[in-house]
Amino acid sequence: MTKTSKPRLADVARSAGVSLGTASNVFCYPAKVRPELRERVMASVELLGYSGPDPAARLMRAGKVNSIGIVAPARFGVVDTLRNSSFLLFMQGVAEVCDAKGSNLVILPDPADTGAIHSALVDGLIFGQVEQLAVIEPARLRRLPFAVVDVDAGPGINSVRVDAYGGGYAAARHLLDQGHRKFGIMGFLREFGLARYHPPGPARDSSIAGMPIDQEKLRGYAAALAENGLSVDDIPIVQSHPWDKAAAAALLDRAHEATAILSMSAMQAIEIMTVAQHRGLAVPEDLSVVGFNDIPEAALTTPPLTVVDARNTEKGQIAAEMIFRQAPARAELLSPRLIVRASSGPAPGSENRPQ
C-alpha cells in the first residue's frame, strides 16, 4: 500500500539508505551532501516518483509562501478584479513588483469573508480600494505585512491613495477654463442596483457621490465651481454603477442644458459620449466629457477621452513595495494628473480656444 500512495521524503531516505536529514539536505542544502550520496538519493527520488518536499510541510517549518495577496474591493469577486479596467491597472502595478521580487500573486475575493483572509497562504496582503477599515483586522491579527489603498488608515499602517479632491478640482477647472458653465455630474454607485437621480437643491446628502473617495471628487468639483461663482448644488447628479448603460441616458435627460459632463468613472464617461453621439450631439463641439481613471479604453474611443489619471499603476507599485520593504509604515498621497484628449473643448459659443 505504501507503493501506491504518495512517497514521502522518509521513503526516499530509506530507499537510498541514508538518514532523513541527509535526504532533506539534498533538497535544501545540496552542497552539504557528498555527490555520491546525492546521486544515490536522486536515484531513489526518480525510482519512487517523489515530487520534492511537500510544500505545506516545508512551509510550516521554513515559513515563506512566496506569494502576496490582493484583497478585492467589497462586493468584488475574483473575476471582477480582472474585468474592472481601473482595478486592473492597479493590479498591474502590484504584479510588476511581484516579478521583480520573484513572488506569485494571489487574488482574494470580497474581504467580507474574513475566514479567507485569516487562512490565506500569503506573505503579505494588499487591500484594494478599502471602504471599511474593519476589513484589515484579520491581517493585523495575523501580524502579516499589509497595505491599504484609497484610504489613510492612520499612523502605523501602510497606505497609499490619490488626491481625489485635487483630481476633481482639476477636471472641473479644465472645463470652466474652456468656458463651460452648465454641467452634469455622474457619481459612483458602489453597490449593484439602479441608478439614482439627485435633482439640484441645497443640502443634498454627501453620500450622493458614492464612497468617501467619490465625495472627495465632488468636493473638488465644488471648489472649482465656487471659484467661478457656481454652486455644485445647482447641478443635476446621477449616481450609477459603472456598467449601468441606462444611467448615461438618464443623466443626459436630466442635464439637458449641460455643455459639459464630469464623470467619476471612465466607463460611464465613455457611455455618455456614445449616447450623446447617438442623439446627434457632437463631442466635444456640443458636449465636453471628462472621466476619472486613465483606463486603456479611454485612449481608443472616438474622440479619445479626457480623464483624470488617478495613477492606479503607481498605487499598486507603491503598495506592493510597502509590504516587501521592512520599513516603518507610512501613508503616501499621490497627485492625480489631468490628461487632456479630444473629448473636451471650448463651450459652444464661448470665446475660448483649445490651448
Add this chain to the structure above:
Amino acid sequence: MTKTSKPRLADVARSAGVSLGTASNVFCYPAKVRPELRERVMASVELLGYSGPDPAARLMRAGKVNSIGIVAPARFGVVDTLRNSSFLLFMQGVAEVCDAKGSNLVILPDPADTGAIHSALVDGLIFGQVEQLAVIEPARLRRLPFAVVDVDAGPGINSVRVDAYGGGYAAARHLLDQGHRKFGIMGFLREFGLARYHPPGPARDSSIAGMPIDQEKLRGYAAALAENGLSVDDIPIVQSHPWDKAAAAALLDRAHEATAILSMSAMQAIEIMTVAQHRGLAVPEDLSVVGFNDIPEAALTTPPLTVVDARNTEKGQIAAEMIFRQAPARAELLSPRLIVRASSGPAPGSENRPQ
C-alpha cells in the same frame, strides 16, 4: 517572552483551562463544544490576540489550500498575464469558476521555474498557452489536478484548445468571398525580438508563423486560399511580437499590393489599421483587416475590427471546471467564431457587396 511572540492554539487552551483538542474544536467543529466552554475559549482568543489556526499547520493536517493556480505562458511574468488582453480573457474564464467554487486564484510566472511549480500552494494548476509539454511534469509528479491549454496533451490529460486551423480558414474564406486576391500575413513572434520578413517563395519553413497554434492558423489560411487557386507561398509574411509597432509598417511595405491583411494577433491588426490610415488608406475600402482573438479593444477601434473569436473565456471556464471536477481526463476542442465588424469589406473594384 511567550507574551510577545505569536500565540498558539495551545496557549489559548491553557489560558482557557481546556485541552488542546477542545480549543481546536472551537474552530473546526464549534457545534461539538458546549457554549459555555466555547465562550471561555473565545475570551482567551480575544485576550491573547490569537489570530486563528495557523494556515500552514492547518493545511498540513487538513490538506486543502482553497486556491487554484494559473501558470503563465513561457517567458511571461505575472504582469504580462494582466497586460495581454487575450490571456486576460482566458483568466476571466478561470476566475468565474473560482468565484463559483469559492476559490482564490494564484498567478504563477513562467513555467521555466519548475521549483515554483513544485512548491506552489494550490489545489490544482492550469497551464496557460502551453508550448512545451515538459512544463507539466512537476504537476504530474505532485499528483495535482491540472489542465493544459492550447495543446492536446494526449490521453489521460485534461486539455482544452481552439480549432486554430478552422479559425484561420474562416478568416481567409471571409476575405476571399469578398473578392480579395492579394494578401499580406502577420505572423506571431512568441519570443521578444525584431520582426522577421519572410518573402514569398516555396518551401518556407513552417516556423515562419510562430508556435504550433500559429502554424495551424497558417494552414487554415492556406486551405482557403487553395480553394480559390491561390498559394500561401506567394504571400509575404512578417512575423512579429504583438507589441512591435514597426512591424505593421514593414508588412504594409512588403505587401503593398495587398487589399487584405490576415493577422494572427489582434493587437497587430489594430496597429496595421492605424498605420494604413496614417498612410491615407481607407479601411476597409482600400484595405481589409482581420485579426485573431476577440479582445475588448477590437470593438473600440475605428472601424471596429473583424476578428476570429478564439473563445478564450470559455477556454478558461472549461479548464477550471476540469480541475475541480473529479472526472476522467478529456481533451476538449472548441470551434472558433468569425465576428464580422467594419474593418473588412469588398475588395476594391470587385463586384462583391457586404452580406
Add this chain to the structure above:
DNA sequence: CTGAAAGCGCTTACAG
C-alpha cells in the same frame, strides 16, 4: 559530512 531526535502548530481518531 552524517544520523538520531526534537518540534513546527495544528487535527483527528480514540478512549473516557
Add this chain to the structure above:
DNA sequence: CTGAAAGCGCTTACAG
C-alpha cells in the same frame, strides 16, 4: 461532550 496522544511531512540544531 471532553482530554491525552499520535502524527501530518518536513527542517534544523546537535552530537558524532
